[in-house]
Amino acid sequence: KEKLEINREQRALMKAIVDAYNRHQIPEDVAKKLLQDQYSPEENFLLLTEMATSQVQVLVEFTKNIPGFLSLDREDQIALLKGSAVEAMFLRSAQVFSRKMPTEHTDVLEERVRKSGIPDEFMTPMFNFYKSIGELHMVQEEQAILTAITILTPDRPYVKDPQAVERLQETMLDVLRKLCVLQHPQEQQYFARLLGRLTELRTLSHYHSEMLASWRMNDHKFTPLLCEIWDVQ
Numbered sequence: 087k088e089k090l091e092i093n094r095e096q097r098a099l100m101k102a103i104v105d106a107y108n109r110h111q112i113p114e115d116v117a118k119k120l121l122q123d124q125y126s127p128e129e130n131f132l133l134l135t136e137m138a139t140s141q142v143q144v145l146v147e148f149t150k151n152i153p154g155f156l157s158l159d160r161e162d163q164i165a166l167l168k169g170s171a172v173e174a175m176f177l178r179s180a181q182v183f184s185r186k187m188p189t190e191h192t193d194v195l196e197e198r199v200r201k202s203g204i205p206d207e208f209m210t211p212m213f214n215f216y217k218s219i220g221e222l223h224m225v226q227e228e229q230a231i232l233t234a235i236t237i238l239t240p241d242r243p244y245v246k247d248p249q250a251v252e253r254l255q256e257t258m259l260d261v262l263r264k265l266c267v268l269q270h271p272q273e274q275q276y277f278a279r280l281l282g283r284l285t286e287l288r289t290l291s292h293y294h295s296e297m298l299a300s301w302r303m304n305d306h307k308f309t310p311l312l313c314e315i316w317d318v319q
């Protein structure tokens with residue numbers, strides 16, 4: 087029977103990641119804003135670009151605290167951030183959506199997102215993803231480590247030393263696997279289901295440039311950081 091308990095080193099790794107994840111929260115809670123008012127597509131697009139810009143800054147700070155990340159090749163660090171930013175944004179949006187709140191608030195939030203200006207053809211895959219994340223009832227350690235695993239994906243474009251990234255990712259996967267067994271002893275395949283969400287996340291993120299281009303309004307303005315990260319303009 088392989089050793090299942092999380093050893094001291096893994097506990098330190100997990101603590102470093104969860105502390106960083108909690109320290110770098112999104113400043114303004116977009117859900118609160120959306121629950122307050124119904125905005126026009128233009129206002130919603132502005133809200134998205136503001137939220138997404140601050141989230142990318144938060145993501146960079148979080149990533150710098152992933153043990154081992156800063157010892158990767160500098161250009162690979164950039165390639166990993168660029169390659170995971172959209173996925174990290176959808177993952178964070180899913181976590182915002184599935185946060186514990188009264189049912190009527192979730193319904194209003196869903197309505198506001200549905201009517202925000204995002205083209206209809208993306209609604210089903212996007213909300214399927216949000217709901218599948220919600221059903222997992224992830225604890226914050228799992229959310230933080232899953233975000234780190236998403237960032238440390240070796241097969242992002244332009245990564246020169248994927249093996250170095252794979253070594254870091256495998257360390258995270260091992261901690262997450264043990265955490266899942268400990269946190270969800272009844273659900274045998276919980277860890278596998280969690281990883282399955284990353285596949286769904288990658289598929290959803292492929293749409294992102296069309297989602298942006300067909301946001302129901304014209305002359306979409308982006309911040310320089312988003313132009314860099316989202317490959318737009």
Ligand SMILES: O=C(c1ccccc1)c1ccc(-c2nc3ccccc3n2[C@H](C(=O)NC2CCCCC2)C2CCCCC2)cc1
Binds near residue numbers: 117138199
């Ligand atoms: O089309 C999208 C897209 C995806 C990738 C690249 C570019 C565009 C695309 C991108 C996010 C959401 C999205 N799904 C959400 C679920 C719940 C709550 C808000 C959500 N949002 C947006 C949002 O602000 N997300 C924050 C969440 C914190 C981290 C930074 C991002 C708002 C923006 C105001 C209008 C309505 C949706 C919905 C759709």
